[in-house]
Structures are given as C-alpha cells and as structure tokens.
Amino acid sequence: MTRKLPAWPLAEKPNGALTVLRKPRATEADRTSGRVQKLDYTKNFGFARAAMIDGDARDYFFHRKAVEPEDWNALAVGDLVSFIPEMTARGPRALKVRKEGA
Numbered sequence: 001m002t003r004k005l006p007a008w009p010l011a012e013k014p015n016g017a018l019t020v021l022r023k024p025r026a027t028e029a030d031r032t033s034g035r036v037q038k039l040d041y042t043k044n045f046g047f048a049r050a051a052m053i054d055g056d057a058r059d060y061f062f063h064r065k066a067v068e069p070e071d072w073n074a075l076a077v078g079d080l081v082s083f084i085p086e087m088t089a090r091g092p093r094a095l096k097v098r099k100e101g102a
Contacts, residue, residue: 027084031082031083032082032083032084032085033080033081033083033100034048034050034051034080034081035080035081036048036075036076036079037049037059038077039075039076046062047060048060048081048094048097050085058092059092060092060093060094061092061094062097066093066096067098068096075099079099080099081097081098081099081100082100083098
C-alpha cells in the first residue's frame with residue numbers, strides 16, 4: 001500500500017516519522033498589489049492577478065471572508081487591490097484583500 005504524501009515539504013524525525021515543514025505565515029510586509037480578474041457574488045469568491053514579478057503574473061484565489069468587510073460590496077472586476085499572497089496545497093491564495101484607490 002502506498003501512502004499519499006502532502007504537497008508541502010517534509011522532514012524525517014529521528015524515529016523515522018515524517019513531519020510537515022510549514023513556512024511561516026505571510027505578514028503585512030509581504031503585501032502586493034494587483035487587479036480583480038473575476039468575481040462571483042453568488043458563490044462569494046474571486047480571483048486577483050498580481051502585478052508582473054519576473055515575467056510571471058499569477059491569479060490568486062480569495063474568498064469573501066478574506067476581503068475587508070466594507071470592501072466586498074464595492075469590489076468590481078478591474079479594481080486595484082492589495083493583498084498578502086500565500087501558496088497553499090491547492091494553489092495561490094490572497095489574504096487580507098483591500099481595495100485601493102478611490
């Protein structure tokens with residue numbers, strides 16, 4: 001029987017057991033900016049595309065709970081937002097999404 005391993009890095013303990021190495025949570029210093037690419041108000045999620053970094057623009061998933069409360073209803077496709085990027089086992093995710101500008 002093959003054991004399914006998680007997507008994030010592992011380390012072996014002296015007794016042979018595997019432990020997951022998790023990176024520390026992102027902080028406000030890691031905040032980046034981007035634009036809203038897609039919003040689904042009925043399912044309460046959206047995607048934001050980060051500004052180009054080394055020729056790579058990624059789409060970050062965000063849920064309504066990750067958006068500051070007063071900003072959710074004001075968000076629209078194309079709006080400039082700032083967020084804290086995080087890589088998860090399911091892909092890139094945006095935390096603490098905040099609408100920027102007027």
